[in-house]
Amino acid sequence: MAKELVEFRNLETHFSTSAGTVKAVNDVSFSIREGETLCIVGESGCGKSVTAMSLMQLIESPPGKIVGGEILFEGKDLLKLNKKEMSRLRGKEIAMIFQEPMSSLNPVFTIGKQITEPLLYHLNMSQKEAKARAIELITMVGIPRPEKIFDSYPHELSGGMRQRIMIAIALCCDPKLLIADEPTTALDVTIQAQILDLMRDIKSKMNTAIMMITHDLGVVAEMADFVVVMYAGKVIEEAPVLELFKDPQHPYTQGLLKAKPVLSQRKERLYSIPGQVPNPVDLGDNCHFHDRCEFCMEICKTKKPPLRTHADAKHKTACWLYEEEGKAQ
Amino acid sequence: MEQPGNPTEQLQEQLKIVKAESPWRIAIRRFAKNRLALIGLIILVIMFLLCFIGPLFSPYTLNQTNVGNKNQAPNAQYWLGTDKLGRDIMLRVMLAGRISLTVGLVATAISVVIGAVLGAVAGFYRKYADTIIMRIADIFLALPTLPILITLGAILSDLKIDPGKRIYFLMLIIGLLGWVGLARLVRSQILTLREQEFMQATEALGLRDGRKIFRHLMPNTIPIIIVSATLGVAGAILTESALSFLGLGVVPPTPSWGNMITAANSLIDFRKRPWTWIPPGMCILITVTAINLIGDGLRDALDPKMKSR
Amino acid sequence: MKKRLSLMLVTLMAFGSILAACGGDESAAPADTNTPTETSTDNTATPDESTAEEPDATEEPAAESDSAIGLTEAEDMSLNPAAATARTDSAIIGLVAPQGVFNPMFYQTTYDAYVNNLIFPSLLKIKGDGTYENDLAESIDISDDNKTYTFKIRDDANYTDGTPVTAGDYLFAMKVYMDASYDGQSDPLSWNVVGAQDYHDGKAKDISGIKVVDDKTVEVTVSDYDAMTQVNLGGVAPLSEAYYGKSYKQGDVSSIKELNNKPMGAGPYKLTKYTAGQEVDFEANENYYDGAPKIPKLIYKVTTDTTNMAMLQSGETDLDNVTVNEDNVEELKSMGFLDVDVLKNNGYGYVAMNNNNPLFTDPKVRQALTYGLNRAEVVEAAYGPYAEVINIPQSDVSWAYTAENINTYDYDPEKAKQLLDEAGWVEGSDGIREKDGKKFEVNFSATADNPVIDALIPIMTENYEQLGIKLVVETLDFNAIMEKKDKGDYDMFFAAWGLTPDPDSTVYVTDGAQNNSGYSNKEVDELYKQGKKELDLEKRKAIYAEIYQKINADAPEILMYQRTNMNAINGRLDGWDVTPYKEFPYSLHQVEISQ
Amino acid sequence: MSQYIIRRLLQMIPTLIGISIIVFAISQMVPGDYITATQNPNMTAERAEQLRSLYGLDKPPVQQYFIWAKNMLVGNLGDSFQHKMPVTEVINTYVWNSFIIAFVTLILSWTIAALVGVFSAQFQYSFFDKVVTLLVFLLMSLPSFFIGLLAIKYFALDMKLFPTAGMTTAGLNASGFDYIKDVAKHMILPVAVMTTLQIGGLTRYFRTGMLEVIRQDYIRTARAKGLKERTVIFKHAFRNALLPAITLLGFELPGLFGGAMILERVFAWPGIGQIYLASLNLRDYPLMLGFTMFLAVLTLLGNLISDILYGVADPRIRLK
Secondary structure (H helix, E strand, O other), X not given: OOOEEEEEEEEEEEEEEOXXXXXXXXXXXXXXXXXXXXXXXXXXXXXXXXXXXXXXXOOOOOOEEEEEXXXXXXXXXXXXXXXXXXXXXXXXXEEEEOOOHHHHOOOOOOHHHHHHHHHHHHOOOOHHHHHHHHHHHHHHOOOOOHHHHHOOOHHHOOXXXXXXXXXXXXXXXXXXEEEEEOOOOOOOHHXXXXXHHHHHHHHHHHOOEEEEEEOOHHHHXXXXXXXXXXXXXXXXXXXXXXXXXXXXXXXXXXXXXXHOOOXXXXXXXXXXXXXXXXXXXXXXXXXXXXXXXXXXXXXHHXXXXXXXXXXXXXXXXXXXXXXXXXXXX | OOOOOOHHHHHHHHHHHXXXXXXXXXXXXXXXXXXXXXXXXXXXXXXXXXXXXXXXXXXXXXXXXXXXXXXXXXXXXXXXXXXXXXXXXXXXHHHHHHHHHHHHHHHHHHHXXXXXHHHHHHHHHOHHHHHHHHHHHHHHHHOOHHHHHHHHHHXXXXXXXXXXXXXXXXXXHHHHHOXXXXXXXXXXXHHHHOOOHXXXXXXXXXXXXXXXXXXXXXXXXXXXXXXXXXXXHHHHHHHHHHHHOOOOOOOOOOOOHHHHHHHOOOHHHHHHOHXXXXXXXXXXXXXXXXXXXXXXXXXXXXXXXXXOO | OHHHHHHHHHHHHHHHHHHHHHOHHHHOOOOOOOOOOOOOOOOOOOOOOOOOOOOOOXXXXXXXXXXXXXXXXXXXXXXXXHHHHOOOOEEEEEEOOOOOOOOOOOOOOHHHHHHHHHHOOOOEEEOOOOOEEEOOEEEEEEOOOOXXXXXXXXXXXXXXXXXXXXXXXXXXXXXXXXXXXXXXXXXXXXXXXXXXXXXXXXXXXXXXOEEEEEOOEEEEEEOOOOOOHHHHHHOOOOOOHHHHOOOOEOOXXXXXXXXXXXXXXXXXXXXXXXXXXXXXEEEEOOOOOOOOOOOOEEEEEEOOOXXXXXXXXXXXXXEEEOOOOHHHHHHHHHHOOEEEEEEEOOEEEEEEEOOOOHHHOOHHHHHHHHHOXXXXXXXXXXXXXXXXXXXXXXXXXXXXXXXXXXXXXXXXXXXXXXXXXXXXXXXXXXXXXXXXXXXXXXXXXXXXXXXXXXXHHHHHXXXXXXXXXXXXXXXXXXXXXXXXXXXXXXXXXXXXXXXXXXXXXXXXXXXXXOOOOOOOOHHHHHHHHHHHHOOOHHHHHHHHHHHHHHHHHHOOEEEEEEEEEXXXXXXXXXXXXXXXXXXXXHHXXXXXXXX | OHHHHHHHHHHHHHXXXXXXXXHXXXXXXXXXXXXXXXXXXXXXXXXXXXXXXXXXXXOOHHHHHHHHHHXXXXXXXXXOOOOOOEHHHHHHHHHHHHHHHHHHHHHHHHHHHHHHHHHHHHOOOOHHHHHHHHHHHHHHOOOHHHHHHHHHHHHHHHOOOOOOOOOOOOOOOOOXXXXXXXXXXXXXXXXXXXXXXXXXXXXXXXXXXXXXXXXXXXXXXXXXXXXXXXXXXXXHHHHHHHHHHHHHHHHHHHHHHHOOHHHHHHOOOOOHHHHHHHHHHOOOHHHHHHHHHHHHHHHHHHHHHHHHHHHHHOOOOXXX
C-alpha cells in the first residue's frame, strides 16, 4: 500500500457571518495516499471545497478561519507553516484547478505568461526554458499549435481549452497532489469526458495524487480510487470506490446513488432525497442528516454518530444504524 | 460555502431563482440585512426630517436679520451661533439642507441614470450607437460650462421664470452636465463584460437586449456607479452654490450648505468663526457618508457574486 | 470620476468668477474698475463719472465711524519681519496681475496702469484733490477762445534711453491715438482736435490741428472746447517716435502694440523685467527730471486677495491694497508695523429703477421707495463704519460735493405709504398695492457676490412688503443684468458706479451713454451742458450743486452708500502722498526707506 | 488598430466642427460683448461702433464664424482683445505654469491614490480603510479654496515651511538650478493641495476596482499558483483594477492644460485658469473661444488615447 501523502486530522474551518458561526468543515479527518485519486462527494455547501481550500490555506479570512485540527502533508503540519513556506508549497507540491475555467485565468495576461509564472518563480527557470517547458505542457494537455496558444489570451480559447490550460499550469511543477474542484462541472459533456481522460492520463504518467471534488457520481465512478462522502461539514462515509458503489451504508450515500440515473435500470422517475440541506448556522451536536433520513431514530436527533469502520477495514460510516446504541433502539 | 462565483455561475444562479424570487426582491432582503446600509439610510432620513420639519420649531425666521447679534459664538439662545448678519445658523443650516439635499440627490440621480444608461447602450451595441453617444459625450465634455450657464441664467431671467422655481432647472443642469464621466466608465466596463461567456449564454437563451443590458450587464457596473454617485452628491451640493451666482440657483437670503460654506471665505473667518462653516461642512460630510454607506449596502445587495454571507 | 471632474469644473469656474468679482474694485475683477478711461494715466481729467458699474464687493462691517477712515500709523516698527528689513534698496508692492499691456494708450486694467504710471509721464498729472498740475509740461498757454493749447515740454525731460522728450513725440502719440486701427479704451476723436477725423479716415497724412513749433513746443487746436479739453490733451503721454515709430504706418498700430511688454518712457522708473502673472521689476531712472527716485529697485509682485495680508505679514510685500472690513482692518493694525490707510472709494452703490417703466414714472413712487427702504440698516449690516449712506451721486471728498438743500430720505415708512397713496397706488385685498388693476410687483436683479446684497435683499423684501409692494428677487451674472438694462427689460437692479475726479457725467443726462435708469430732466440736461462748458471752478461748483439738488429731489434711483478702500503699507516706507484721486504710483518716486 | 485610430481621428473632424459651432453660438448668446463688458464710462456710441468694426463684431454672426473658423484652420486664433497680443502667445505664456503643477499633481495623485486604494481594498473595513474613507469624504465636503486657505494658514503662515504664494521669490535673479529650486519650493503647497483633492475621488475608484477584482477567480488561481501576495495584488489584481481608471486617465489630458481657477487664485499661481476666467468676464472672445477649442482638441485626443489604451490593456476588447 502506498504511503500517505496528506492526512486531515480533525480539521475545523469556521465562517463567521452576521447570522452566526458556520462550521463549514466540522471535525473532518481522512487521508490521501500517493498516486491515489480521492473523490469528495456531496451536495453544494457540504464543505468539500472548503476542505480543499483549507488544505491550500486559501480560505478568505475574514470571514473564514481554520480553528482546529491538523493537515499533514508528507508528515508536516501545513497549518504550522508560515506564509512564505506555504506559498512555496502551493503551485509546486500542491496544485489546484477550479470549477470555472472561464474565469480562472487572468484575462489580461497571455496563456504563456500565466503558465510560465510558476516555473519562473518556483523552479527559477530562465525565460527560455520556461517557454520550452510551457509549450511542452500545452502539448501534453492535448492542445494543438502550442506556440500560437502560448501567445493567446484566455478569452480567445474555449472553455475546454482553458481547463486544459489550467491543468497545464497545475502540472507545470510536477506537483505531488493535484486538487481538482469540480473541474468538469462547467463544461459540456463531451468536453467533460475529454478532460477526465486527460486527468487519468496524467495521473498514470506522472503518478500524481488527485483530490477531486465533485457532486457527480458518474465522475466518481470513472476517476476515483477512494471516495469520501461529506454532508453538512462532516465526513459521513468513506470507502474504496467499488466498495462504496457496491455497498453504500449511510442512508445519505444510498440516496445519492439512487438519485443517479442508471441507463440499465430506467425508472419511472429519478429518485431525489427529500428535504433540503440544513441551515449551516449553529448546527447541533447530532446527525445533521436526521431530518431527511427515512431511518431516523431518536438518538440521531440528539447525538452525533462516530465515523467508524463496520464491515470492510477501509469502509467507514458515521451512522447510528450501524452502532450498538442504534441497533438497540 | 462556495467561493464567489463568476458571471457564468451567476447566470445559472439567477436562472435558478428567477421563478422563485426576483433579484430585486433578494436585493431588498439583503439590503435590509446590511446593518451599515441601514444606519446610512436612517442617518439620511434623520437629516431629511431635521431639514424639513426642524425649521417649524425654530423661533427665528429666514428674513430676520439682527446686526446687533452678529457673529455670536454658539450659546444658549443661538445653539450654533449667528452669522455676520446676526441670523441663527441652526435655522439656516436646516433650511439650507432642504435645498442642498434635494439638489444633491436629484441632480446626482439624473446624471447617474443618464450616464449609466447611455454608457451601457453605447458599450452594448457598439458601432453606430457607440460612435454617436460617445461623440455627443465628447462634445459635452468639450463645451465651456461657465458661458453656457451664464447664458442659461440670462435666458431664464428673460423668460421671467420665477426665481424660486429655477432650482428645478439647476438640478436638471447639474444632472445634465455630470453624466459624461460615468457614461464612459460604464461603457468601458460593458465593453469588457459583453465579451464574456455568460453573455453567450444569454444569447443562447434568446433574451431581449433590454434584459441583457439591465439584468445581466448593468449589475456588474453597480460598484462604479455607486462611487460615481457618492462623489456626485458632494459635487452637486457644492456646485449649487456656485451656480446660484449665475441666476440658476437659490436667491439670497435662502441658504444652502454650499453658499454657507462659501460665505466663510477668508483665513480670518476660518480662525475666528468656525461655527459659520463647520455646521454646513459637517452636514455635507454626514450626507455623503450616509449615501456611501447606503451605496455600499446596495452594491452588496445587488451584487450576485456576493452570496448569502 | 469625470463626472466629478466636470462638476468640479463648474464649481471651479463659478467660484473663480465669484472670487474674481469678490475681490472688490481694486483687487480683481477685470470687469470692473480697471477700465481705463481716457482719464487714464496721469491725465485723469475725464469728463465722466465713474468707471465701473459692478457693485463693489466683499466689504464687511467694521469699526467706528470717523476714526474708521484715514491713516493709522504703524506703532511698533521693531515687529517688522526680517524679510522686509533685509530689503535695504528695494520695495515690493503687491498687486493683482497686470496683463502686460504696458502702454498708456492700450492698457486695460488698473494694474497695467500702475506700471504705466511709473514709466510714462503725461504733460499733466493729478493732484490729491482731484485737480491737475503740470508734469512733463513746463507751461500751458491757452488762447482766449479756449481753442488753442500750447504745451511747452520741460527741457530736462529725457527718455531712459537718453534721448530728449520732444514735441514730435507728442504728435506721434496723437497720431497713434487718432489712427483708424487704434483699439485702446480712449475715445480720442471726442477731443475735437482739428484734423483728427481726416487722419483717422486716412484722408490726411498729418493732423492739421497739431503743430510742432519747435523741439519742445507743440500747439494743439480744437474745434470745440469744454472743461475737459485741457486735461484730455494734457493727459497724453508723449511716446518716443524713435523707439515706437520705427515700423509704424498710418492705419496699422500693431508694431506699437508689439512693444507693449518692452516699454520705454521718461518716467521715474524703467522696467527691467516682466514675468507674466508673477512680477514686474523696475530700476530707478537716475535722470528723472523730478529727481532720481529714492528707492533704487522696485518690484510689483502679483498677489491675490486670499494671500495679500499674509504676504504683508511675512514681510514679502511692502504695500498692498486690502479689502476693507472690520476683520481685515483689525488684523492689519494688530501687526503693528503697517501703516493702514483707509480711503473713501470713488464710487457709490445704488438701486436702479427703470424710469421708463410705468411703475416708476411718477417721482412720488421713486421717493416713496427711497423713504421706505432702511438704507442705514443695510449699510450698517454690510459695511459697519466703513461706508456711509449717500444722497447725491458724488463723493464727499470731491470739490463738487454739496450737502445743502439735500433731502436725506431717512427711513420713514409712513411717509412712503402716504406718497404711494398720493401716486394712486392703493392697497388691494391681498395687501399688495394696485393701480388701474395692475399689482405693484417688482422684479429686482442683483449680482450675488457681494456683502451688500446679503443684507439688502432680506431688509428690502421686508421693508417693501410693509409698503404693500411685492419684491421678486433674482441673482444674475453682472453682464446679464447690464444686458437687461440695455434692453430696458427690467424693473430694478443693484449696481455701483465708480467716480472720476471731474463731476461731468452722462449718467443723469437724457439718453446719455451711461444713463442706466432712463431718467430725464430737461433742467438737469441743460445744467450738465453748462457745467461741462464752464472753465471756472467756483462757477462749476454752483452748477453741480444745483444738479445734485434736482437729482436728489427727483430720486431717479435709490442711492445707497459710498464705501472705502485700504492701503496697507510697511512702516519702513515714508513719503507717500496718496488720496482717493492720487493713487500710490504717483508718489512712489519720492518715497524713501527709513528702517 | 491603426484603422481604428484613423477612423477615430476622422470622426474628430465633424465633432470639432460641431463643437466650434456650438461654442461660437454660445459666445453669441452670452449677454454682453467686449465693448460693454469693459464698462468704459466714456464710451460713446460712436466709439463703440468703431471698436466693434475694428474687432469685426459688427458682422453677421455666420460671417464671423466663418472668418474665425478659417483663421483657426491656419493656426491663427486671432488677437486677444484685452492682452493686445495673439491668443496663441497668451496661452503659451501662461499654460506651462499650469501644466507643471498639473503634471506633478497627476503623477503624485495617481500613484498615491493607487496605493491607498489598493490597501484600502485589501483591508476593507479595517481601521485604515475607514480613516481613508472618512478623509476622502471630508475633503469632498469642503470647497477647494477652503482647503487651499487652510494649507496656507498652517504650512506657510504658522509653520513657515513654504512660501505663502506665487511661483518665484520676488526679485530673485536666479537661473538654472537655483531657479528650479525656487519654483519647486513654491510649488509644494499648491501641488499638495491639488493632489489631496484629486486623490479623494481616485482612491474611491481604485478601491472599488480592487474590491471587485480581488474576489475574482483568477486571483484565487494566482494564489493557488503559490505566487507571493505582493505579486498577486500588484501584478494580477492591480492590472485588472486599473482598467476602469484608464477611462479616467483620458480626462486628465485637458486637465493638464486647463488650469485650476480657484487654486491658482488662492496661491497666486500665474496659470492659465485665471486668464481664461478673465477672458470670459471681459468677453474677450478670441481668447475665450481659442482656449476652449484648444481644450476641446485635447479632450477629444484624451478620450481617443484612453480608448486606445483601454484596448491595449484589456485584450478582450476589440477595437474596430
